Every structure is written in structure tokens, then in C-alpha cells.
Amino acid sequence: MKRFETLYINGHWVASHSNEQLEVVNPANGEIYASVPSADNEDVNTAVQAAKAAFEDWSQQPAEVRAAAIHDIADKMQARASELTDAIVASMGCPVSISAEMQVQSAIDAFRSFAALAGNVDDIHEYPSHIEITEAIGVCVLINPWNYPLSQLVGKLGPALAAGCTVVVKPAEQTPIQDIILAEIINQSSLPDGVFNLLTGVGSKIGGALCSHNLVDMVSFTGSTQAGIKVAEAAAPTVKRVCQELGGKSPFIITKGADFAAAVRYGVEDVMLNTGQTCSALTRMLVPAEHLAEVETIAKQVAGEWIMGDPADAKTNLGPLSSHKQQARVLEYIAKGIAEGAKLLCGGTEVPEAFSKGAYVAPTIFSAVSNNMVIAQEEIFGPVLCILPYDDISQAIEIANDTPFGLASAVYGENRAEAIKVAKKIRAGQCYLQGAFFNTDAPFGGYKQSGNGREWGKEGLKEYTEVKALFVDDCP
Numbered sequence: 001m002k003r004f005e006t007l008y009i010n011g012h013w014v015a016s017h018s019n020e021q022l023e024v025v026n027p028a029n030g031e032i033y034a035s036v037p038s039a040d041n042e043d044v045n046t047a048v049q050a051a052k053a054a055f056e057d058w059s060q061q062p063a064e065v066r067a068a069a070i071h072d073i074a075d076k077m078q079a080r081a082s083e084l085t086d087a088i089v090a091s092m093g094c095p096v097s098i099s100a101e102m103q104v105q106s107a108i109d110a111f112r113s114f115a116a117l118a119g120n121v122d123d124i125h126e127y128p129s130h131i132e133i134t135e136a137i138g139v140c141v142l143i144n145p146w147n148y149p150l151s152q153l154v155g156k157l158g159p160a161l162a163a164g165c166t167v168v169v170k171p172a173e174q175t176p177i178q179d180i181i182l183a184e185i186i187n188q189s190s191l192p193d194g195v196f197n198l199l200t201g202v203g204s205k206i207g208g209a210l211c212s213h214n215l216v217d218m219v220s221f222t223g224s225t226q227a228g229i230k231v232a233e234a235a236a237p238t239v240k241r242v243c244q245e246l247g248g249k250s251p252f253i254i255t256k257g258a259d260f261a262a263a264v265r266y267g268v269e270d271v272m273l274n275t276g277q278t279c280s281a282l283t284r285m286l287v288p289a290e291h292l293a294e295v296e297t298i299a300k301q302v303a304g305e306w307i308m309g310d311p312a313d314a315k316t317n318l319g320p321l322s323s324h325k326q327q328a329r330v331l332e333y334i335a336k337g338i339a340e341g342a343k344l345l346c347g348g349t350e351v352p353e354a355f356s357k358g359a360y361v362a363p364t365i366f367s368a369v370s371n372n373m374v375i376a377q378e379e380i381f382g383p384v385l386c387i388l389p390y391d392d393i394s395q396a397i398e399i400a401n402d403t404p405f406g407l408a409s410a411v412y413g414e415n416r417a418e419a420i421k422v423a424k425k426i427r428a429g430q431c432y433l434q435g436a437f438f439n440t441d442a443p444f445g446g447y448k449q450s451g452n453g454r455e456w457g458k459e460g461l462k463e464y465t466e467v468k469a470l471f472v473d474d475c476p
Helices: 041-059 063-079 081-092 096-122 149-163 177-187 203-212 225-238 260-276 289-303 324-340 393-401 416-423 457-462
Strands: 007-009 012-014 021-025 032-037 124-126 130-136 139-143 166-170 196-198 218-222 241-245 251-254 284-288 343-346 364-367 384-390 410-412 465-471
Touching (some): 007 177, 032 177, 041 130, 041 196, 041 203, 063 096, 063 177, 081 149, 096 130, 177 196, 225 241, 260 410, 284 289, 289 364, 324 384
Parallel strands (some): 139 166, 284 384, 364 384
Antiparallel strands (some): 007 012, 124 130, 343 364
């Protein structure tokens, strides 16, 4: 078992005031993988004070200095990519065949991309009556989830550093190890002391102190909608900016003229990837009623290609869920779907004996689902797909929008023109057309209860800035 005994604050490794440790469990076998310090509110105050003290100097550094620091960190991440991968495989259960590229390499590349955007903050826009300049917003608290722990971290840290902000990072208690590795990297980088601070701990214990601290200017949070509400409530008295990426129940409309073999495969694979633990997963597949039987056959066949196994085995493509708690939650939803009368095509609540020690759930597909069922309305966050039949495209759009969420969506039409026409009527922050995939140059964020603000690319950078107007007269 790995044991980490210090937090990273103001460029130094320091003991937590709480003297408590938090266990990190390997969800593939239920064994303790590591332990980390469980920070308390006094640690929060120390870290925020350090970030505040470092802000004035760091925010005044020119773009080339901020960009160079990002590249320096990215280079060192690349050198330790295998360690970062191992940490995610062991603490989250994502198969190594997926983690190496999707969880780690893509995160390193995305982090590096913010170096090129650092100059945007230094731009000056002159108008006849005023000048507009952009400044870093200040001290930022970055609270990250366990499902894409490194990607979500760099999606916040990259724009924060590019803008000139200082940060206090709080990883999910299930997956803190890659953050500790990153802190080790930053400790050896050109980033000044105090710009990056890391607190491992339990969100319910220190989240309130982080979000309500009067020296914090912004909170960026990724997690459940319920937790996001608590974050917003804690931040409200000090009127700080809150950027949230929350839950989803994303619709995928397949039209009558689509290539069903390609479209259904795309939809099933999207849901099974990362064992269904993706906030933007296309978990509601809407298909023409007359093609339901064809869709069921294809979906069941594709689901059969996802084989449970040891996430450390390169041949595995479906690992465990992140924890036994998450496993119990997903199995409960599957039981509800069966009780509601949905047609179970594959999977279910049974866990093979060979995987009884791990947090495994078999690829599960329900068909003949109505949109008022619990499994169609609530985020399950597991390898569970709901197939909903529709009569015409107007009904499909109505069903797609009949949800409290609005994070992502997809359309697979006869052609791109048809897909765009349908996509414009879906209330969601993103829409994937004709089998397209996520990329970090595009803004990411949701409508309705899926959150507010945007991450990634130029729009993500803006979240970490303030715009100042300088009023001028005619004299130079």
C-alpha cells in the first residue's frame, strides 16, 4: 500500500492539521491501494492564504512566462505518463487500454493547448470612448470528480494558469493519487510557490470552507447536481463566481434515414466507455419505432463485445465501477428498470462470481423504455443504456428535451444537413453529429440543471478572467 502523509501548500509538503488519513480503495478487488491525508478547515485557510499571497506577482507575469510554465509542467507530465496511468487504473478501475490514451495522454495534450491561449488575456481592445482589458479573476478553488480525474483537473488548471490565477485543488477522495503526482511535478517546475496548492480530503468536510472562504474569487466544480447545489449555496454569501459541470441524461436521436449499424454501434460504445461513468454519455437512444427490433439486435451484439476483466490487463475494455457504493447505486437503478417494465436486452443485476470482489456491473441495455421511467429521467452513471422508440421526429425532439438536464446530445441522420436541423432544436450545451467525438478545443458545459459556465478552449479561459473598462477622453 502506498502511503502519502503530506499536503502541498505554498511550494512545500506539509502535514495536515487533522492528522487523519483517507483510504483509497482499488475497485477491481476491494483492496486498499493507498492512503492520503484528510485535510481540515485549518488546512483550507492555510492553502487559500498561500494562493492569495502568490496571486499579485503571478497575475502580472507576461503571457510567455505563463505559457512556458504550462509547457514545463506538460513536459514533466509526459515523462511520468505511465505513473499517472497506473494511478488511475488502480484507484478508479478504468482499463489500462483506455486510461493510457483517453485518461492521460489526451489530458496532457489538452493541458498544453492552454499555453497558446495565454496571450488572449494580455490583449487590449481600444474603442473611441474606452479601452477594454482582461485580468485574472483571482484565487480559484478547483473541485474535481473521480470519473476523469486528470482530464477534469487540467481542464480547470490549464485556463487558470494561462489567465494568471492561483489555485487550491481538491481532488475526489476516491482518486487523489494522480493529483499528488502532479503536485510532485509542479514542485520541480518553474511555477512559483503558492500558485498551485493541493488538499486531499473529503468534500463533505472541507468543501464548505473552500467554497465560502472570503479570499476565494471563483469555484470551479464538476460533480453531481445535488453536490453542485451545495457548492452554489456555500459560495453565494460572498458572491463569488461559480462554474459548474454537473449531471446529464443525454439524448441520442437516430433518424429514419440513418445508417443504423453505424449509429447504434456509436451509441452503445459511447455509453460503455469508462464503464458508463461519463457525465455526457448518450444514455437515452431515441429510435424510430418501426426500426426498434433492428436496433435491439445491433445494440445487443455490440454490448457483447465489452468484456469485463482486470483493468490492469491490456485485453480488458470494461473495468469495474469506481467503488462498491457506485456499484450498489447502479444495480439499484437496474432493478428499478426491471420493476418498471422496461425490456431487458442484456446485463442485469447479476454479477459473475469471478468478479464478486470488485465493483463490476455487466453491460446492460433496456429497450421499450418510456421517458417517464426513473431509468430514463435520472442519471445512473454506469454501463446502462435506455432505448426509447418514437413515432416521428417532432416527438423525438420533444422526448429529447423532456429532461431536467441539458449537458450533451447527439444526432445521427441521413446526412449532416438533416442532423444539424435536428440538433438546433435540442436544448443541450453540445451535440455530436454523425458519430463525431469530443474534442477539447470546443466549449463544454450544459443547460438547465447540467450546470453553468463553460470549460475547454477559449470559452473555458474566459471563465477565469474579468473584463475591465478604462474610460478615456480625446486627449492621449
